[in-house]
Amino acid sequence: MEAQENKPKQGYTSGIKPIWCPGCGDFGVQAALLKAFTALGLDRSKIVIVSGIGCSSSMPHPFSTYGIHSLHGRLIPVATGAKLANHELTVIGTGGDGDGYGIGGGHLVHAARRNINITYVIMNNETYGLTTGQTSPTALMGHKTKSTPFGSIESPINPMALAISSGATYVARGFSGDPMQLAELVKNGISHKGFSLIDVFSPCVTFNHDNTYDWFRSRVYKLESENHDPSNLEKALGKAFEDSTTDYKRIPTGLFYKVDRPTYEDLDIALKDGPLAKQPLPTKAQLSEIMAENA
Amino acid sequence: MTSVNVRIAGANGDGVESSGAMLVKVAAKNGMHAFAYRGFQSIIRGGHVWNQVRISDEKLYSHGDGIDILVALNQDSVRNQQSHLNKNAAIIYDPSKINVEGVRSDVKLIKIPLLDIAVQVSGDPIMRNVVAIGAVLKMIGINIDVFNEIVKDMFTRKGEKVVNDNIKAAVTGYNYSGVEKLFEIHGDSKKRYYLDGNTALAIGAYASGCKFYAAYPMTPASGILHWFAAHENKGVLYKQTEDELAAINMTIGAASTGVRSMCGTSGGGFSLMVEALGMAGMLEVPIVVVNSQRTGPSTGLPTKTEQGDLLFVMHASQGEFPRIVIAPGSVEESFTLTSEAFNLADRYQCPVIILMDLYISEHVETIDGFDFDKVIIDRGKIAEKSDGRFKRYLFTEDGVSPRAFPGTPGMEFVAPSDEHDEYGDLVSDALSGIDEYVEVRVKMQNKRMRKIDTMLKNESVFVPKVENEKADYFFVTFGSTVGPVKEAIQILNKSGSNFGLIQFDYIMPLNAGKTEQILANKKLIDVECNFTGQLAHVIKANTGIDINNRILKYDGEAFTGKEIADKAASIIANSK
Numbered sequence: 104m105e106a107q108e109n110k111p112k113q114g115y116t117s118g119i120k121p122i123w124c125p126g127c128g129d130f131g132v133q134a135a136l137l138k139a140f141t142a143l144g145l146d147r148s149k150i151v152i153v154s155g156i157g158c159s160s161s162m163p164h165p166f167s168t169y170g171i172h173s174l175h176g177r178l179i180p181v182a183t184g185a186k187l188a189n190h191e192l193t194v195i196g197t198g199g200d201g202d203g204y205g206i207g208g209g210h211l212v213h214a215a216r217r218n219i220n221i222t223y224v225i226m227n228n229e230t231y232g233l234t235t236g237q238t239s240p241t242a243l244m245g246h247k248t249k250s251t252p253f254g255s256i257e258s259p260i261n262p263m264a265l266a267i268s269s270g271a272t273y274v275a276r277g278f279s280g281d282p283m284q285l286a287e288l289v290k291n292g293i294s295h296k297g298f299s300l301i302d303v304f305s306p307c308v309t310f311n312h313d314n315t316y317d318w319f320r321s322r323v324y325k326l327e328s329e330n331h332d333p334s335n336l337e338k339a340l341g342k343a344f345e346d347s348t349t350d351y352k353r354i355p356t357g358l359f360y361k362v363d364r365p366t367y368e369d370l371d372i373a374l375k376d377g378p379l380a381k382q383p384l385p386t387k388a389q390l391s392e393i394m395a396e397n398a
Numbered sequence: 399m400t401s402v403n404v405r406i407a408g409a410n411g412d413g414v415e416s417s418g419a420m421l422v423k424v425a426a427k428n429g430m431h432a433f434a435y436r437g438f439q440s441i442i443r444g445g446h447v448w449n450q451v452r453i454s455d456e457k458l459y460s461h462g463d464g465i466d467i468l469v470a471l472n473q474d475s476v477r478n479q480q481s482h483l484n485k486n487a488a489i490i491y492d493p494s495k496i497n498v499e500g501v502r503s504d505v506k507l508i509k510i511p512l513l514d515i516a517v518q519v520s521g522d523p524i525m526r527n528v529v530a531i532g533a534v535l536k537m538i539g540i541n542i543d544v545f546n547e548i549v550k551d552m553f554t555r556k557g558e559k560v561v562n563d564n565i566k567a568a569v570t571g572y573n574y575s576g577v578e579k580l581f582e583i584h585g586d587s588k589k590r591y592y593l594d595g596n597t598a599l600a601i602g603a604y605a606s607g608c609k610f611y612a613a614y615p616m617t618p619a620s621g622i623l624h625w626f627a628a629h630e631n632k633g634v635l636y637k638q639t640e641d642e643l644a645a646i647n648m649t650i651g652a653a654s655t656g657v658r659s660m661c662g663t664s665g666g667g668f669s670l671m672v673e674a675l676g677m678a679g680m681l682e683v684p685i686v687v688v689n690s691q692r693t694g695p696s697t698g699l700p701t702k703t704e705q706g707d708l709l710f711v712m713h714a715s716q717g718e719f720p721r722i723v724i725a726p727g728s729v730e731e732s733f734t735l736t737s738e739a740f741n742l743a744d745r746y747q748c749p750v751i752i753l754m755d756l757y758i759s760e761h762v763e764t765i766d767g768f769d770f771d772k773v774i775i776d777r778g779k780i781a782e783k784s785d786g787r788f789k790r791y792l793f794t795e796d797g798v799s800p801r802a803f804p805g806t807p808g809m810e811f812v813a814p815s816d817e818h819d820e821y822g823d824l825v826s827d828a829l830s831g832i833d834e835y836v837e838v839r840v841k842m843q844n845k846r847m848r849k850i851d852t853m854l855k856n857e858s859v860f861v862p863k864v865e866n867e868k869a870d871y872f873f874v875t876f877g878s879t880v881g882p883v884k885e886a887i888q889i890l891n892k893s894g895s896n897f898g899l900i901q902f903d904y905i906m907p908l909n910a911g912k913t914e915q916i917l918a919n920k921k922l923i924d925v926e927c928n929f930t931g932q933l934a935h936v937i938k939a940n941t942g943i944d945i946n947n948r949i950l951k952y953d954g955e956a957f958t959g960k961e962i963a964d965k966a967a968s969i970i971a972n973s974k
Contacts, residue, residue, distance in 0.1 A: 122827050148807040153651070156815070163812045164823065169804040170812035171654060172824075173647065174677050180644040184651025185804065187635055188610055188659065192804050213640040373635035379609045379657050380803070382633050389632060390605055390770050397593040398426070 115140045115147050117167040122158065128305030128316075129159050129226050131279030136166070136195070136224070138286035139293055150193045153182040155202035158233045159226035159305065162197035176206030179214045182221050189380040190368040193293060196223040201231050204240040204260040215269035215298050219367040222292040222299040225262065226279075228307035229314045236310030243351065246313055262302040263343035267336070267360050272297035274339070274360040278304040278323055280316050281356070288358065297366050304356075319354070326357035333361045399888075401454035402538050402581040403462045406527065407479050408471025411443045413527035417469065418449030419762075420531055423548045424540055425453045426592045426764045429585030434762040435461035435956065438701050440617075446474045453538060455584050459728075459881040459888075461761065463960040466581070467537060469530045470496055471512075480505075488537065488580060490530050508533065508577060515570050520563035528564050532571025538581045542572045590764040595732040595754060595878075596621030598768075599688065602736030603660055604634060605773045608686070610652040610659035612637040612645040617700050618756035619662045619690040642667035646674040646687065653683045654813065656780075656803035658740050662688030665707045666697065672714045675749055679719025681813040682791070682799070682846070684743035684778070686736070690754035693954045702954030703756035705877055708932040711751045712906050720746060720797075720849045723906035725753040727880030729763050735903065737773045742857070744778035746849045747798060753905075755927070757956040758878035784809055789820040793841060797848030817842060850907050859904040861912045869898025871970065874917075874945060875925040876902040876933050878956065883925055885959025890966060897966070902933060914941035923947040923966055927957065947973075 115137055123129050140150065150168035154160035156175035163170025169192075173181040178196045186194040203211055203225040214221065230248060231237040237250035241262065245254040266274045273295040277285035285303060292299035304319050332338060339360035346354045368374050376382060385393075406417045418434050425432035436449040452462040464484035470476045470491040480501055483489075488506040491498060492513055501507070510533055512526035519525065535545055549564040571577070593601075600622050603611070611626040611634065613619065626636035639645040645661040652659040663671065668689040678685045691707045693699035712723055722742050726732040736752060743750040781788065781800035790811040792799040799820075802809035816826040817839050825835040825842075854860055864872075866887070873883045880901050887897045900916065902908075917937065924934040924945040929952045934945045949965045951957055 119823060146807070148810055149805055151654075151804045152812075161824075161827070164814075167810050169810050171651065171681070172812055172814035172816060173650075174673055174815055177643060177647040177674065177677075180639065180647035181651035181654075183637075183644075184610070184612070184648030184653075184659070185655050186651075187637060187648070188652035188655040188657040189803075189805060192655070209640055210644055213644070371630070371635060373630040373633070376633075379635055379652070380655050380805070382609060384607045384775070385604060385633060387770065393601055393604065393629070393632070394591060394767065397591045397597065398589065 115166055115168060117165055119164045121161045121165050123161070124309050126308040127158070128228060128279035128303070128307070129162070131282050131285060132159070132197070132224060132226055132303055132305055133162065133165055134282055135277070135286040135289045136162070139290035142290050143293060145193055149191065150195065151182070151185050152195050152197055153178045153185065154196070155198040155207065157199040157202050159197060159199040160202065176202055176210070178202065179207055179210035179223065183214060183219055186219055186221055186368070187379065189378045190220065190374060191378050194221045195293065196221055198225060200225060200227040200229065200239050200241045204262060208240070208260070212265070212269040215266055215271035215300065217367045218270060218272055218297045218364055220296055220298070222289070222301070224289060224301045224303060226305035227262065227302050228305050228311055230307050230311040232307045232310050243313070248310070261343060261347065262300070263359050264340060266300040267339055267343060271300045272362050272364050273299035275300070275358045276302045276304070276356045278319055278356050279306065280320055284325065284356065291358070295361065297364060322351060322354045323356045324353060326355045326359065331357070333358045336360065399454055399456040400581070400583055401452055401458065401462060402466045402583060403450060403452045403464060403484070404467045404469065404534055404538070405448050405450040405465040405479060405482070406469040406471070406530070407446070407448040407475035409444050409474070410439070410441060410447050412471045413524060414447050414449050414471065417527045417531050418451050420545070420548060420552070421451040421453070421534065422592045422762055422764070424535065424544055425451070426590045427548065428540055428544050429588050430454065430583055430764070431456060431458050431590070432592065432764045433458040433461055435757070436760070440700050446478055448475070448479065453583055458763065459884040460959050461956065463958045467534055469527070469534065471527060471530070473497065476501065490533050492526065510571060510574050510577070516567055519566040519570055522563065525563060525567040528567040529571035532568030533574060533577045535568070536572045536577045537579060538583055539579045542569055588766070591767055592762055592764045593729065594621060594760055594762045595726065595729050595758040596690070596760065597625055598729045598732035599726070599736045599752065599754065600625035601768065602733035603686070603740070604629070605768070605770055606658065606737040606740040607775055608658040608660050608740060609634050610637070610649065610657050611635070612639050612648040612661045613663060614639050614642050614645055614667055616664045616667045618692055618759040619664050619688060619754070621759060622662045622688060642670035643674065646671040646685070649685050650674060650678050650681065650683050653685045654681070654804070660686040660688065662690065664690050664692050665694055665710070668707065668711065668714070676715030676717060676719060677815045678749040679715070679721060679846070680815050682747040683813070684747050686739045686743055686750050686752060688752045688754060690756065690759040692756050693952070699954045701756070703878065703927060703956050704952060704954065705755055705879065705927040705932070706929070706952070708753065708876070708905070708928070709935065711753060712936070719846055720748045720853070721906065722746070722748065722750040722853070722904070723753060724750065724904055725877040725902065726758065727877060727901055727903055729758070729765055730768070731903065732758065733768050741774065741776045745776060745798070746853055747778065747801065748849060753877060755878050781809060787821060790822050791818060791820045791842065791845070793820060793845050796852040797845050798852065799845070853907055854909050860907055860909045862916055863901045863903060864898065864916060865901070866896070866898030868896070870896040871921045871923060871966070872898045872900045873925050873962070873966070874900045874902070874922050874933065874937070876905060879925055879927055882957035882959050882962055886962035886966060889959055889963040905936065908936070908940050910940040913937070914943065917941060917943050923949060923969060925949045925957065925962055927951050
């Protein structure tokens with residue numbers, strides 16, 4: 104990443120180059136985010152992009168928004184804290200499959216059940232890139248890596264089923280090879296009030312020679328082409344398992360599931376008078392009231 | 399000073415906790431001082447628990463030694479507590495339930511059919527503890543009318559019957575034949591507050607504008623979360639998290655937006671927070687982290703006290719970054735030091751750790767009140783605008799760079815846990831090892847670490863506090879042990895010795911030069927609730943002064959004043 108000297112910023116971009124290899128799927132996600140911000144006309148000073156650690160977690164840097172490049176696996180709680188403290192901000196999580204489904208998997212299910220209004224874009228390349236190619240929680244059975252030279256013997260995480268069953272209210276899957284669809288999914292995810300998970304097939308051109316652009320292209324199809332009804336929970340779950348049940352011959356992309364449910368911020372009594380960041384200090388009367396509880 | 403120690407003992411579910419609470423309230427309303435501490439277990443029903451309430455005509459610093467009145471609600475209470483009975487102590491017990499054979503002959507046996515009376519007056523056997531409390535009030539010379547007021551306060555919301563049953567039960571115990579006044583405590587006319595260290599800490603945070611608290615339940619820190627959760631309708635947000643990793647990371651996220659934020663836990667949870675503690679140091683985000691210690695290692699004794707985490711919190715997380723470690727020594731200091739913790743965090747943009755422990759977190763005592771006028775709020779350096787691209791990590795002489803909060807136009811930046819330049823752009827990954835970025839790394843680390851020099855230069859607090867300058871001997875201690883040490887000093891000085899106190903309240907960073915001056919040429923005795931004498935280690939590392947006289951305890955119980963006084967007396971006798 105190159106440090107830029109005092110360059111004026113244009114729109115949503117900072118001019119900083121991410122660390123990605125040429126051809127990396129993450130460029131497609133960067134483009135989709137940019138398109139979504141532009142289409143929604145968001146105020147860049149009110150956007151916070153929170154990432155974890157990994158190749159994809161350098162996502163905040165090319166943007167001229169606020170960002171927190173946090174710890175491996177912890178982007179969800181950092182993003183949650185920022186959103187709870189100031190829910191007028193648009194908070195977007197960006198990270199990889201190891202970050203989201205491995206080390207940070209515990210946070211994912213809780214963010215989903217809380218239905219906190221965050222959009223989480225997971226760049227899923229089925230591998231650990233920045234650590235030079237080990238197996239990942241989404242690697243398919245038999246996939247050979249430096250850490251699984253005899254092939255992976257663990258069943259992969261099913262991100263769509265996990266998110267739906269945990270209570271996420273917008274669950275979608277995109278593919279870096281289809282930037283138009285991806286930008287639309289990201290845009291709608293940001294607009295959706297509630298926890299949105301967008302899993303993106305974002306091929307690693309350096310370390311994953313099984314799950315390549317071509318591999319995905321010959322397998323993915325769009326849910327909307329089959330008139331999938333994203334409000335139907337049962338059908339959504341059925342579609343979530345279509346990849347593994349067809350031995351990955353048919354992999355659906357698009358919006359799997361969407362439902363409206365009050366967000367955490369809607370329900371938390373502490374936020375009824377607006378964002379915490381804008382609430383005043385306690386008054387003398389309030390302090391006396393508090394002390395009276397102990398007398 | 400006159401004090402009486404009442405210990406109510408029974409099984410969980412016998413009303414031991416509420417009996418203690420009633421006594422504390424009576425004392426607080428009656429112009430007396432109270433100090434309550436409980437022995438409890440990780441069991442929800444059954445087991446053996448006690449609540450000891452010490453009541454006095456003067457300010458108390460510890461739960462005291464021995465028992466003057468034992469309310470024994472089951473047989474175990476007599477068996478487990480009789481060795482703690484002071485000379486001429488009394489036991490209140492129900493002869494139909496409890497056998498007192500073998501109890502020392504100096505002990506007064508106050509037989510009251512607690513169960514029968516409870517059933518008679520209310521139809522509910524659970525009231526038997528209230529009958530006993532009525533008797534205790536008579537024995538310590540407190541007018542029953544005060545109790546009636548308290549019952550109304552406590553139970554009016556549960557209905558008139560509950561209020562009346564409580565009053566009837568207490569009055570019957572008060573007037574029961576054979577129950578006589580044994581102690582005389584003179585209160586003044588002052589009504590006092592009663593609260594524990596966790597509540598004082600929470601109120602200190604609240605008063606200083608803390609609006610966000612995240613935690614995963616863990617004894618003995620849970621009292622703080624209970625306070626924040628109960629006040630979510632008063633301008634604070636409590637977030638119960640899936641684990642302590644989430645708690646501290648949410649706190650960092652919230653603090654990044656400019657909201658004063660805190661998380662709290664005990665040692666086990668703190669262990670999970672360690673990685674993010676370093677991130678707060680790297681992002682230069684002000685957060686306050688509470689570690690209320692309990693007996694370790696590992697799960698240890700979850701309901702017992704210890705001060706075994708001092709060195710741990712001072713050194714936790716990889717790499718080097720500025721941090722502040724504070725250890726309140728009383729309920730009052732749990733308030734004042736917490737409100738100051740937020741100023742220090744904001745001024746130096748670093749994590750501040752408040753080191754509590756079970757004894758200070760969970761004991762309830764009466765206090766005169768808090769001085770809210772003295773709570774000053776200083777948010778430190780905040781950038782209003784930027785010419786050109788905002789340098790969040792601007793190189794400054796004092797090491798502190800002005801912050802900006804998301805939502806402020808024109809100040810956008812990325813806060814990275816990777817090493818970075820003044821803008822927050824990474825100098826890791828593709829740039830590490832390249833000469834000009836090696837230089838940036840060094841300058842940035844110097845900038846961060848310079849904040850320690852600034853703290854020591856600008857703040858006067860990073861030296862120990864001395865009481866009784868002219869003493870012959872000084873106890874050196876920190877945290878909850880300060881209280882029992884103060885009581886030990888009272889005991890020793892009353893018998894002609896001249897002891898003083900050196901209290902380490904702001905422990906890290908430490909002004910080594912001034913600390914050395916304070917400690918030099920003094921006769922020192924180190925008192926700590928741990929095995930290795932961790933504070934003594936810190937003192938030696940900073941000043942070279944070795945404190946060889948140490949009174950250490952790690953059995954899970956808090957020190958008592960007498961215990962420290964006796965040990966100090968024998969140290970001095972042996973050194974002569």
